Amino acid sequence: MDLRKTSVMTIPEEPPRSLRLRIDREALASNWRVLDRLSGNAQTGAAVKADAYGIGVDAAVPTLRDAGAAEFFVAHWSEVAPLLDHVEGSAISVLHGVASEEECTFARATGAIPVINSLQQAQIWTESGGGPCHLMVDSGINRLGIAPHDISDPAIQALSVDVMMSHLASADEDSSQNTRQLAIFQEVVQAANAKRFSLCNSAGIMLGEAYHFDLTRPGLALYGGIAHADLTGQIMQVAFPEAAIIQCRNLSAGDAVGYNATWTATEDTRTAVIALGYADGLLRQMGAGIALQHGTDRFPVIGRVSMDMIVIDLANSDVKEGDFLSLQLDLPEISQRCDLSQYEILTSLGQRFKRS
Numbered sequence: 205m206d207l208r209k210t211s212v213m214t215i216p217e218e219p220p221r222s223l224r225l226r227i228d229r230e231a232l233a234s235n236w237r238v239l240d241r242l243s244g245n246a247q248t249g250a251a252v253k254a255d256a257y258g259i260g261v262d263a264a265v266p267t268l269r270d271a272g273a274a275e276f277f278v279a280h281w282s283e284v285a286p287l288l289d290h291v292e293g294s295a296i297s298v299l300h301g302v303a304s305e306e307e308c309t310f311a312r313a314t315g316a317i318p319v320i321n322s323l324q325q326a327q328i329w330t331e332s333g334g335g336p337c338h339l340m341v342d343s344g345i346n347r348l349g350i351a352p353h354d355i356s357d358p359a360i361q362a363l364s365v366d367v368m369m370s371h372l373a374s375a376d377e378d379s380s381q382n383t384r385q386l387a388i389f390q391e392v393v394q395a396a397n398a399k400r401f402s403l404c405n406s407a408g409i410m411l412g413e414a415y416h417f418d419l420t421r422p423g424l425a426l427y428g429g430i431a432h433a434d435l436t437g438q439i440m441q442v443a444f445p446e447a448a449i450i451q452c453r454n455l456s457a458g459d460a461v462g463y464n465a466t467w468t469a470t471e472d473t474r475t476a477v478i479a480l481g482y483a484d485g486l487l488r489q490m491g492a493g494i495a496l497q498h499g500t501d502r503f504p505v506i507g508r509v510s511m512d513m514i515v516i517d518l519a520n521s522d523v524k525e526g527d528f529l530s531l532q533l534d535l536p537e538i539s540q541r542c543d544l545s546q547y548e549i550l551t552s553l554g555q556r557f558k559r560s
């Protein structure tokens with residue numbers, strides 16, 4: 205029998221995976237509460253784009269909702285449906301806005317709110333029937349958003365704006381760009397016809413009350429990222445990757461490991477192959493200098509990181525095939541050592557992890 209032709213084949217239950225991403229929901233909820241407290245009188249939303257920064261929407265969104273978050277930000281319309289299992293459409297904002305009639309129709313059908321980013325988007329939304337929307341004003345990042353002086357354009361005046369927002373370019377730094385963007389935003393707030401105002405991402409929250417307005421939009425710090433030095437000690441790690449040993453081997457002096465033989469044994473060495481590679485987010489430049497852990501034992505990665513595997517030096521440990529080892533995902537440390545942003549490290553965590 206050719207199984208490919210049996211369209212009604214029931215797919216059997218998947219065997220347990222050799223990659224797990226343990227999500228500490230308590231830490232996630234605690235991080236939201238910390239950011240909510242730091243947001244003062246402003247409401248605190250949650251950026252959950254890119255599958256909640258790699259953490260997984262199905263774990264993150266209910267946890268954030270139960271902690272008290274009422275507004276969720278995604279970038280693409282394709283990210284709306286997975287959220288609808290957990291929150292009302294009207295709690296979802298789509299940062300890329302509406303570029304077509306199809307997107308307007310989808311917005312109306314789901315109740316998700318577009319963030320209008322240009323005069324053209326404003327026209328598209330109004331012509332398709334209008335309704336509540338948010339508005340992005342560019343105060344200096346030169347990414348998306350209308351120019352401040354376009355706030356009085358008839359296409360913008362015709363909108364029914366709930367949240368008027370802007371986005372900070374350098375909130376993670378002590379930069380004069382922050383005060384410049386704040387001043388520009390404050391000026392547009394005076395001229396704007398919106399119910400609420402919002403300027404801060406995670407790092408922006410740390411810039412103080414003047415930046416908070418009515419709503420903050422943290423992302424990175426919810427998921428354990430130290431978005432601003434002042435958050436050190438207040439934000440807890442949320443994602444704990446774990447990977448299984450799929451084979452143990454005994455090498456002799458002279459045996460080389462992995463692509464391009466970048467590591468060679470100088471003596472008899474016991475090694476293990478782990479089911480974790482760069483396709484799962486352990487990028488090549490993260491490999492050197494990283495260790496996996498089992499209890500208090502630490503095992504350095506040796507040789508190159510492959511797509512689906514790494515090799516570790518087991519030394520005298522008695523761990524065995526099938527055991528799970530944990531990867532210490534110290535975001536600020538890896539970020540600094542590997543010249544990667546904490547955002548990149550999190551959003552690279554792949555789809556092969558069983559998120560639990």
Ligand SMILES: *Cc1c(COP(=O)(O)O)cnc(C)c1O
Nearest residue numbers: 251371405406407421422423424
């Ligand atoms: C991604 C994003 C956020 C969240 O930013 P973090 O730095 O992750 O806290 C907030 N607002 C907008 C417009 C975004 O694109």
